[in-house]
Amino acid sequence: MGRKSMREEIVTAALDRFHARGYNAAGVKDITDAAGVPKGSFYNHFDSKEALAIVALERYGAGRRLADLTDEAVPPVERLRRHFEFLRDEVVAYGYHRGCLYGNFGSEIADHSDAIRGAVRDSLDTWTTLIVATLTEAQRAGAVRTDLAPEVTAGFLVNAWEGTLIRARADRSTAAFDAFFTSVFELLLAPA
Amino acid sequence: MGRKSMREEIVTAALDRFHARGYNAAGVKDITDAAGVPKGSFYNHFDSKEALAIVALERYGAGRRLADLTDEAVPPVERLRRHFEFLRDEVVAYGYHRGCLYGNFGSEIADHSDAIRGAVRDSLDTWTTLIVATLTEAQRAGAVRTDLAPEVTAGFLVNAWEGTLIRARADRSTAAFDAFFTSVFELLLAPA
Numbered sequence: 001m002g003r004k005s006m007r008e009e010i011v012t013a014a015l016d017r018f019h020a021r022g023y024n025a026a027g028v029k030d031i032t033d034a035a036g037v038p039k040g041s042f043y044n045h046f047d048s049k050e051a052l053a054i055v056a057l058e059r060y061g062a063g064r065r066l067a068d069l070t071d072e073a074v075p076p077v078e079r080l081r082r083h084f085e086f087l088r089d090e091v092v093a094y095g096y097h098r099g100c101l102y103g104n105f106g107s108e109i110a111d112h113s114d115a116i117r118g119a120v121r122d123s124l125d126t127w128t129t130l131i132v133a134t135l136t137e138a139q140r141a142g143a144v145r146t147d148l149a150p151e152v153t154a155g156f157l158v159n160a161w162e163g164t165l166i167r168a169r170a171d172r173s174t175a176a177f178d179a180f181f182t183s184v185f186e187l188l189l190a191p192a
Numbered sequence: 193m194g195r196k197s198m199r200e201e202i203v204t205a206a207l208d209r210f211h212a213r214g215y216n217a218a219g220v221k222d223i224t225d226a227a228g229v230p231k232g233s234f235y236n237h238f239d240s241k242e243a244l245a246i247v248a249l250e251r252y253g254a255g256r257r258l259a260d261l262t263d264e265a266v267p268p269v270e271r272l273r274r275h276f277e278f279l280r281d282e283v284v285a286y287g288y289h290r291g292c293l294y295g296n297f298g299s300e301i302a303d304h305s306d307a308i309r310g311a312v313r314d315s316l317d318t319w320t321t322l323i324v325a326t327l328t329e330a331q332r333a334g335a336v337r338t339d340l341a342p343e344v345t346a347g348f349l350v351n352a353w354e355g356t357l358i359r360a361r362a363d364r365s366t367a368a369f370d371a372f373f374t375s376v377f378e379l380l381l382a383p384a
Binding site: 020021022024025097098099103104106107108110111112117120121124145147148149152153155156158159160161162163164165166167169170171175176178179180182183187188192 | 212213214216217289290291294295296298299300302303304309312313316337339340341344345347348350351352353354355356357358359361362363367368370371372374375379380384
């Protein structure tokens, strides 16, 4: 098997380092060291750490399994629940570390980089749009209360999830996840 | 009027710099420069930037107006709403910058400092406990649905708020706040 391209190795290492350490704590040299490439090669592939961060965000998004949200073989509410369970299980598998790169960059960098802020916003929008469709389908099936607006609730769910990750990392326990699943699936969405 | 103590000036500057820049981006020299004190004086007052961050978190907590949550002159649900409106208005006044220091440190640093992680967890716990009491009182008054557990819902509200701030900063609009208020007050908490 051939060696991956140097650019690809930098992106893979950057996603890992940004996710584990945060934007400011992961320097270009940390990333090129992790990628096993010379630091000097970095600027042959990327204009800046900021530009690399945006590519890393896209790569992170590709791992969110968002296509599961459109899998019509699974009833819509169950699909939504499994989606958040997948995201939860990933954080638990990391020992309650790392959280979500969207939320991490949104918290640490959005105020200071319009480019990263825009990429975070677009990532959250893409995700939210899929949940709007899932909630709309669930409402039509009578599985979600009809007096909520899917556009509003989907955004709220995504935001609530990002905050749930902050709390789960602070606690290193499932309590915040449990509160999310109970509050969302048993209370907020459930038909009267 | 006498000059504030040097320690106090460092704490005030640290809260401002950590809140505006984040933990890693705010160096000790940035903080002592902002405080107008010599960098060398820092370690006369604090063992480390980490120790200062914990004091800054406490100072931040003191500005959350948590006592408003126990003001019996205001009906409990209205009190809760005004509390989150106060927190929202603060972020809007900063031009959708800064967010909540608990969430920022929780996202950026909790994985890497057990001391800061513990301080974030304790801060969120203190806040959550007051909301548990407010929700309990609201349930007794018939103003909140009785089939929710205040301990679970209060934690969820705090977490949802932290994520709402991430989204509001990414968007620089009120949309995430509006989704929070609608989802929480009109749907999640409202009695059937």
